[in-house]
Amino acid sequence: MMKHRTKRLAKLMTLAVLFMTFFGTQKSFGQENRPDERNVVFFYQEFGLPNSSELRILLVSSYIYRLDASEPYKQYANSPSSEYRTMLSNAFGNKTEQIQRNEFNAASSIYANQITTKSSVKSEWAFFDGVGAKGTGPELYQTVRSSTTFLVNVRQAIIDQYRKKGYSVFQVDFNEYVDDKYKQTYSRIEKLSPLYVGEYTNGSMRELAAPYQTGSNSNKKESNQSYDPTMYCFSAMAKVEKLIAAAKESGEEADWKKAINEYNLYMGGCGNSTGLLPESAAMKADIERYQQLKAIGQAFDKYTMFQFGYTGLDYKTDNVNDKQFQKIALQFSNRSSKYFHWLFEVAYVMNSPTYEVSYQNNNEVELKTETANRKGVMMSAGLGPTVGLFNDRMLLFTDAGLSLFLAGKDYTESSMGNIFLNVTPGVLFKLGSMGLGVTYEFHNNLSKDAPGDILQFYSSQGSTYTPKIVIKKPYKDWGSFGVRLVMNFVSRKN
Numbered sequence: 001m002m003k004h005r006t007k008r009l010a011k012l013m014t015l016a017v018l019f020m021t022f023f024g025t026q027k028s029f030g031q032e033n034r035p036d037e038r039n040v041v042f043f044y045q046e047f048g049l050p051n052s053s054e055l056r057i058l059l060v061s062s063y064i065y066r067l068d069a070s071e072p073y074k075q076y077a078n079s080p081s082s083e084y085r086t087m088l089s090n091a092f093g094n095k096t097e098q099i100q101r102n103e104f105n106a107a108s109s110i111y112a113n114q115i116t117t118k119s120s121v122k123s124e125w126a127f128f129d130g131v132g133a134k135g136t137g138p139e140l141y142q143t144v145r146s147s148t149t150f151l152v153n154v155r156q157a158i159i160d161q162y163r164k165k166g167y168s169v170f171q172v173d174f175n176e177y178v179d180d181k182y183k184q185t186y187s188r189i190e191k192l193s194p195l196y197v198g199e200y201t202n203g204s205m206r207e208l209a210a211p212y213q214t215g216s217n218s219n220k221k222e223s224n225q226s227y228d229p230t231m232y233c234f235s236a237m238a239k240v241e242k243l244i245a246a247a248k249e250s251g252e253e254a255d256w257k258k259a260i261n262e263y264n265l266y267m268g269g270c271g272n273s274t275g276l277l278p279e280s281a282a283m284k285a286d287i288e289r290y291q292q293l294k295a296i297g298q299a300f301d302k303y304t305m306f307q308f309g310y311t312g313l314d315y316k317t318d319n320v321n322d323k324q325f326q327k328i329a330l331q332f333s334n335r336s337s338k339y340f341h342w343l344f345e346v347a348y349v350m351n352s353p354t355y356e357v358s359y360q361n362n363n364e365v366e367l368k369t370e371t372a373n374r375k376g377v378m379m380s381a382g383l384g385p386t387v388g389l390f391n392d393r394m395l396l397f398t399d400a401g402l403s404l405f406l407a408g409k410d411y412t413e414s415s416m417g418n419i420f421l422n423v424t425p426g427v428l429f430k431l432g433s434m435g436l437g438v439t440y441e442f443h444n445n446l447s448k449d450a451p452g453d454i455l456q457f458y459s460s461q462g463s464t465y466t467p468k469i470v471i472k473k474p475y476k477d478w479g480s481f482g483v484r485l486v487m488n489f490v491s492r493k494n
Contacts, residue, residue, distance in 0.1 A: 376407030435486030
């Protein structure tokens, strides 16, 4: 009896285990990737001297970078050539270019014999394919599930291989070179221990290179015998010309940065070389032209808002119909400082009030009355204060200026002018890179017309009287609510 119960209990326990295993597996299939299943990457690059293999230095990123798989960044993990890896590679490259400038040794016996990169930026990456971790790097025959563990092993193997070849290894953080918009797309993990790999500081490489740049030992003699300054300068110039040509073709800022950095290194060592001045001047002109255009473009992009507006939502003036003043406009508004802006606007006025008039005969008997309107192009210019609230997500502003109404007179004798004073208070709300605003537009016509003024005489053939048109009420002031759509919302915090 006891034996039968034991078998029965064993069967129930087996079923329970299978049940939990099945539903546990089902749950794991439906959940989001765990952190150790996301894409990870690190970067490294070789340094040395131009015409010597004696100095060997390896620079490694201090951290492994793990992609944030949450929205809206998960689409970057779809392919090995994802945007975030390219972005991080460019940032690491910018850091290494700065390091080259930091390690310049003015005391070098050969001015152009300076620390430079000996390879392009290299990267190793890993990801989880649903079964196990896969990635690049030395073939280690790994069978791990975690992409992070996979890449930590690869990084250690690469560092060990370079050390066996005689390389000095430094680690470096390059987070300051990453655009702010990307910094939330990744996590920095698995920092290298400074006891295992020393941290790069300014002068670390220069100290290692000094014996090959300024020493009097055999290394220096060997370097002098193999180093040809003229050939180096022509080679460096050709490299700069190639980079400038590529930058002009692509128009990308990253390409221009590479070209400018290489040009600065070239000019530091070869600026006075015989025969290079014409080409150097041409390259300098290309770079200066790019920098000027970039400065103009940055000011224009950063501080100028393009706005489309409609005015005429709720017009109120005595004895004039609602919405009588209506216009559509395109406005350029530049926030030249944190609390000030100027503007230029081109608009088409579909209706604007001018007069309520009375048609009278020669006995001053009123024949009829009507409200006159004008339509045409209006151009405005002005300036005003701006106040940003909630980290510039909301702007309070007031436009004040003059408007020129390019429309003909309604009546022959009218003194209705074409110049208006205008004041427009409003508020803009930031919606991503765009914005939406509400305004109240007030206009004052500088006309000297007054009630009772005769606007026009009419001669009527075959009639014993000459009718006239007389002002009953001139509309010199009007206002109306409007809306604006901002195409590029400006945040000016400095």
